Amino acid sequence: MGSQLRVYRQKIRSAQTTKKITRAMELIAASRIQKAKQRLAASVPYSSAVTRAVSGVATFSNVDHILTTEPEKVERAAVVIFSSDRGLAGAFNTNVLREAEELSTLLRNQGKEVVYYLVGRKAVGYFSFRGREFERSWTGETDNPTVATAQEIGNALVEKFQADQVDGGVDEIHIVYNRFVSMLTQQPLVIRLLPLEIIEGVEEPAEHELLPLYDFEPNAATVLDALLPVYIESRIFTAMLQSAASKHAATQKAMKSASDNADKLIKDYTRLSNNARQSEITQQISEIVGGADALSSAKK
């Protein structure tokens, strides 16, 4: 067998093995994405109830609360980056990290110090590779986020937010994550969590409907105190779920194009190896014919 032919066959085999792996990963991601989407949908009642209540308190009462008022001077801002634990997801992590870098540049230009909180091994890897510091990190369950972790992150952030500036407290909290738009589109998104910027989901009351004038028990300030950490936690949990769903979608897309690419490679190399085989045969025939010719002419 010609050496050229052997090289092609080897390449075909390696493409086939790779394809097996990428195909399997594609299927796994496709099944996980369904689960992730269901979890996302299941968490909607909670987050919308919390959002509604927060907007209720913030809109219909005039309490001054640390979490809703803008500080006069912002010294330090926290940025929470939601990445994934594993790669092989196309531009998923690159996008979110680039968005975070842009945000950091913006914040630094405004004279703010940036403190990082990282979720997911990829962000941690990115930071430690560049020798940059981060405040805290959470890894290991980006594929399947739990409420407990969201609570932990939320508590850490709110605690930092309530601390004084001299003690390393932060005045702003931003989150950066991939929003799950559809199976094909995931959009990196920056949201300022605190101080509350825009309260989403405040429904404009219809003409005939009166605004619910809430009564607060025990009182508005206490309710807000109890509500805002819950709100932050729910936003973080939503971000984690969004990020997980986006990750699976991105993986599926990346693995699909990898499998397609492997298919193309296999096809191309098969053509080439057929060509090589054919030319080898042609060469052998012409050698035999040439040899026979030479023999018969020598006999005469």
Add this chain to the structure above:
Amino acid sequence: MAELHVSIVSADREVWAGAAKQVVARTTEGEIGILAGHEPILAILAPGEVRVNGNDGSVVRITADDGFLSVENNRITVVSRVATVV
């Protein structure tokens, strides 16, 4: 009489939803019973049990830890990080 629409949600899912006649919950201030037509209220829940009395006399008990309760236009939402139907 108008009836109450109750939904009880925990962080990862909606635990229970349906119509009811009365909801009894424990807030930080004490027990509160809510019938249809109650004024809008936002209350912080104390750890304990939320009781939903259905129209047909059925009772659903839910344990809810640190959450809150909101009432508006006969819609009651009990929001708790961890809520389970007993």
